[in-house]
Amino acid sequence: xxxxxxxxxxxxxxxxxxxxxxxxxxxxxxxxxxxxxxxxxxxxxxxxxxxxxxxxxxxxxxxxxxxxxxxxxxxxxxxxxxxxxxxxxxxxxxxxxxxxxxxxxxxxxxxxxxxxxxxxxxxxxxxxxxxxxxxxxxxxxxxxxxxxxxxxxxxxxxxxxxxxxxxxxxxxxxxxxxxxxxxxxxxxxxxxxxxxxxxxxxxxxxxxxxxxxxxxxxxxxxxxxxxxxxxxxxxxxxxxxxxxxxxxxxxxxxxxxxxxxxxxxxxxxxxx
Amino acid sequence: xxxxxxxxxxxxxxxxxxxxxxxxxxxxxxxxxxxxxxxxxxxxxxxxxxxxxxxxxxxxxxxxxxxxxxxxxxxxxxxxxxxxxxxxxxxxxxxxxxxxxxxxxxxxxxxxxxxxxxxxxxxxxxxxxxxxxxxxxxxxxxxxxxxxxxxxxxxxxxxxxxxxxxxxxxxxxxxxxxxxxxxxxxxxxxxxxxxxxxxxxxxxxxxxxxxxxxxxxxxxxxxxxxxxxxxxxxxxxxxxxxxxxxxxxxxxxxxxxxxxxxxxxxx
Numbered sequence: 001x002x003x004x005x006x007x008x009x010x011x012x013x014x015x016x017x018x019x020x021x022x023x024x025x026x027x028x029x030x031x032x033x034x035x036x037x038x039x040x041x042x043x044x045x046x047x048x049x050x051x052x053x054x055x056x057x058x059x060x061x062x063x064x065x066x067x068x069x070x071x072x073x074x075x076x077x078x079x080x081x082x083x084x085x086x087x088x089x090x091x092x093x094x095x096x097x098x099x100x101x102x103x104x105x106x107x108x109x110x111x112x113x114x115x116x117x118x119x120x121x122x123x124x125x126x127x128x129x130x131x132x133x134x135x136x137x138x139x140x141x142x143x144x145x146x147x148x149x150x151x152x153x154x155x156x157x158x159x160x161x162x163x164x165x166x167x168x169x170x171x172x173x174x175x176x177x178x179x180x181x182x183x184x185x186x187x188x189x190x191x192x193x194x195x196x197x198x199x200x201x202x203x204x205x206x207x208x209x210x211x212x213x214x215x216x217x218x219x220x221x222x223x224x225x226x227x228x229x230x231x232x233x234x235x236x237x238x239x240x241x242x243x244x245x246x247x248x249x250x251x252x253x254x255x256x257x258x259x260x261x262x263x264x265x266x267x268x269x270x271x272x
Numbered sequence: 273x274x275x276x277x278x279x280x281x282x283x284x285x286x287x288x289x290x291x292x293x294x295x296x297x298x299x300x301x302x303x304x305x306x307x308x309x310x311x312x313x314x315x316x317x318x319x320x321x322x323x324x325x326x327x328x329x330x331x332x333x334x335x336x337x338x339x340x341x342x343x344x345x346x347x348x349x350x351x352x353x354x355x356x357x358x359x360x361x362x363x364x365x366x367x368x369x370x371x372x373x374x375x376x377x378x379x380x381x382x383x384x385x386x387x388x389x390x391x392x393x394x395x396x397x398x399x400x401x402x403x404x405x406x407x408x409x410x411x412x413x414x415x416x417x418x419x420x421x422x423x424x425x426x427x428x429x430x431x432x433x434x435x436x437x438x439x440x441x442x443x444x445x446x447x448x449x450x451x452x453x454x455x456x457x458x459x460x461x462x463x464x465x466x467x468x469x470x471x472x473x474x475x476x477x478x479x480x481x482x483x484x485x486x487x488x489x490x491x492x493x494x495x496x497x498x499x500x501x502x503x504x505x506x507x508x509x510x511x512x513x514x515x516x517x518x519x520x521x522x523x524x525x526x527x528x529x530x531x532x533x534x535x536x537x538x539x
Contacts, residue, residue, distance in 0.1 A: 054412055080414035094409035097401075111415050 005068065006031050007164060007196045008053055013062035015048055022048050024220045026062070030164075030213075035190050035197040037207045039242070040217035046200040049217070050166050053198070054088060055079045066164065084112055087157030087165040087195075091172060093149045095141040101128070101152050102137040108159045127155040130192075131185055147178025151185065158189055164196050165189070171203040179203070183210050204243050208232065216242070301497045308426050308496065311419035321424040322431070329390040329425070330432030334439070336389055337382055341373075341440035344381060345447025348372055352448070353456055365458050366467035369448030370441075374471060374480045378441035380528050383487035386433060387520035391495035394425050395516040398499025399509035407500075422500060426492045433488025434481050441480070479535045486531060490523045 008030040015023040022045045030036045038046045051057040052064050058072040065071065066082060074082060095104050105124045109115055115123070128134045131151040141149055150170065157165055167186065171179050187210040190197045201207050207214070208228040216224040216231070216239055224231065224239045231239060315322050352368040398421060401407050407417045445467075452458045471477065495516050502512035 056408070056411065080416075083412055083414040086412065088409070088412040090405045090409050092404065094405040096406055096409075097404070098397075108413050108415070111413070111420075 004032060007067055008198070009063070009065045010049070010052070011063040011065075013052065013059045013064060015045075015052065015057065015059050022220055023052075023059075026217075026220075026222060028215055028222070030196050030198060032196055033191075033194065034212045035187060035199065035210060037199045037201055037211040037214045038217055039201060039204070039207065039214060041202060041242070044217050045220045046217055047168055050088075050168055050198065050200055053164075054083065054086060054166065084108075084160060085163045087159070087162035089150070089153050089157045089165070089167045089170055091169045093141070093153035095149055095153055095156070097141050099140075100137065101133070101139050101141065101144070104141065104152060105137075105156045105159055107156065112160065123159075127159060128152070130158075130189065131155045132181075145178075147174050147181065150174065150178070150182055154182070154185060154189070158193060158195075161193055162195055164198070165193075167197065167199045167201070169201055170199060171201055171206055179206055183207070186210060300501070301493070304497050304500065305493050307418055308423050308493075311416055312423045312427065314419045315423040315427050321420075322427050325424045325428030326432055329386075329394065329428045330436060333386055333389045333432070333436060336385055337436045337440050338443050340381065340385055341378075341443030342447040344377055344440075345369060345373065345444030345449075346451045347447075348377075348444065349448040349451030349456070353452055353458065362458055363462035364466055365448065365452045366463035366465075367470045369452070370445055370467045370471050371476060373441040373444040373448075374476050376528075376532075378444065379437045379480050379484035379487060380524060382437040382440040383433065383484060383491060383524045384521055386429075386436060386488075387491045387495070387524065388517050390429065390432070391491045391516045391520050392513045394429070394492070394495040395499040395502070395513045396509055398422070398425070398496060399502040399504075399512050402500065402502065403504040403506075403509060418500075422496045426496050429492030429495065430485070430488045433491065434484040437480065437484035437487075475535075475537070479531075482535075483528065483531050486527055487524050490527060491520045494520045494523065 006029040008028070010026050010028040013023055013026040014021070026049065028038075028049070038049055040046055048057065052059055053066060053071065055071045055074060063070060067085075069078075069082065071079070071082070095101075096107065099107070102124055105127050106120050109120045109123060125134055125137065128137055131154050133148060133151055133155070136144065136148065136152070141152070144152065154170075157167075165186075170182055170186065174182060183206045186197060186199065189195075199207060199211065208231065211228060213227060214225060214231050215222050216236075218238055224234055224236045226234070231243065234240065234243075348369045349365065352365050352372075353362055356362045356364055356368065398407075401417075401421065407421065410417045410420060449463065453460045453463050498512040498516045498519070502508045
């Protein structure tokens with residue numbers, strides 16, 4: 001771990017939707033050059049953490065700092081300024097379906113820079129080449145496979161050489177080959193750009209291969225953290241269950257509910 | 273409290289809630305319109321974005337507008353002749369066709385068609401962009417979706433509508449001419465000259481243009497708002513698309529009454 005101040009720092013962050021608490025007392029540090037994974041089951045507050053860092057949500061209490069700046073205190077202009085140095089890969093790519101692959105990657109360059117079309121062309125082809133897809137630049141996103149679309153979205157996320165790249169479930173729904181391609185790309189691009197990356201995922205085997213540090217989030221709290229080796233060796237029951245994929249453990253198969261016997265005998269026909 | 277009272281109270285409460293919900297949504301929609309106008313600067317600066325949308329909303333609506341205009345005009349020719357010849361004034365057919373189209377049918381029918389052809393498409397497109405996180409992605413790329421996605425579509429609708437209405441009326445007059453003059457045999461000279469003499473530029477044509485401009489604002493506003501505000505699911509997008517057509521149609525017809533009343537010259 002480096003000695004420089006962390007790029008992203010969350011201190012005692014709480015977040016609630018209406019009255020329902022989502023995150024409780026989250027402390028996190030992401031240092032420059034690191035690839036960090038936030039793991040946990042679906043609905044555990046992982047994506048919410050990303051949205052807090054990106055400024056799409058504000059914490060109920062606590063501090064979110066990116067590059068030393070408090071994110072919730074930024075006005076729209078400051079927020080947009082910060083986001084220009086952030087890249088984000090959405091769960092299903094979120095490519096603009098009315099544009100070609102080329103225009104998707106060029107989008108931010110055209111919006112935020114005065115670069116000439118020739119320069120933009122060269123930059124876009126470089127980015128597409130970096131994800132191995134230079135030959136599909138004229139395709140529409142609908143013509144791509146899921147894995148290719150994810151890679152194009154990756155090229156778009158790094159279009160402006162961001163200092164921080166955030167990935168929301170980058171491995172979801174990919175075949176094993178695309179999965180390891182995307183995994184390797186995340187690591188390589190992070191190191192080549194000298195950026196930091198945060199991966200929100202529930203894919204254990206792929207992420208343990210590429211990340212430097214892991215936070216386990218369950219029911220809104222960080223229940224374990226450490227390097228890949230720490231996690232593999234962890235004897236915390238939840239981590240153990242998660243890494244091995246056991247059906248039963250601290251995270252029960254059944255959601256908490258009244259006994260099903262009562263429901264059967266109640267004679268109810270349906271639920272409102 | 274009796275059952276009757278409880279029922280009455282809950283009915284009143286539901287009614288009140290529905291009214292306040294509607295009012296709240298109207299307020300939200302107004303703020304949304306204000307934001308759209310505020311962020312329209314980029315639309316003017318990068319007008320090619322709007323031109324692209326004018327192609328999708330305006331140019332692609334041309335066929336339905338032109339064909340409907342032709343048929344409406346032809347029906348007007350037949351019906352108008354039938355009524356006028358009873359009073360022996362069939363040569364006034366030109367005035368009847370032109371005035372009905374320019375003052376009423378042109379702006380209203382083309383706006384109704386525009387709402388179902390282009391308004392629904394705008395809502396569905398923006399709604400799907402929301403459902404597939406494209407709008408969130410844009411925000412995360414520090415690009416304001418209201419400025420980049422909403423404003424160009426809004427202005428494209430506002431610009432297209434009066435042009436479409438004018439084309440509808442022109443096509444309708446041509447349809448009336450085809451049926452009245454070519455088919456039935458009304459005198460061609462009186463058809464055109466009476467029309468020319470009786471249609472006033474300010475009172476008839478300009479008022480029609482004002483109407484279609486207002487309808488353009490209404491339809492585009494409703495379409496972009498419903499899309500932006502829709503629930504990001506398949507069900508939500510389909511509901512929003514339906515609401516766009518229904519709300520726009522009601523808004524067009526009620527605004528038409530208000531505008532006609534305001535423009536009415538009296539006796």
